[in-house]
Amino acid sequence: MWKIAAAGIAFTLLAVCLKQIKEEYRTYLMLAAGLFFGYYLLEQIRYLIQSMNQLRQYLSIDNIYMESILKMIGITCLGEFTCDFCKDCGQEALGRQISMAARLTILGFSMPIVLAVLKNVSKLM
Structure with a gap:
């Protein structure tokens, strides 16, 4: 570091x-x-x-959960880099839009994990 x-x-x-x-x-x-x-x-x-x-x-x-987590990590890194670069170039609005797109994409990739957790919780009840 x-x-x-x-x-x-x-x-x-x-x-x-x-x-x-x-x-x-x-x-x-x-x-x-x-x-x-x-x-x-x-x-x-x-x-x-x-x-x-x-x-x-x-x-x-299951592989799908690990793949989802890795994709979310990649999207986070790429989204933050792009957002910060846009802000550094004076394009803050574009940077915020990219950040929002990254968050929504991460939300989409997290749905299989959320559904699996809810499925397991419903089995316990």
């Missing part, structure tokens, strides 16, 4: 300097920074997928 924090500070300071020189270069820098951090997150997501596969083996959880 120290490397990420240091890179974030470096990108931010460089962006502040570029803002005074040429605003459009700042946008490109922020996109590059987002891609840099996204690449780092891929490694973390790979570890998360491996852990979830091990968990699925131990608990014999």
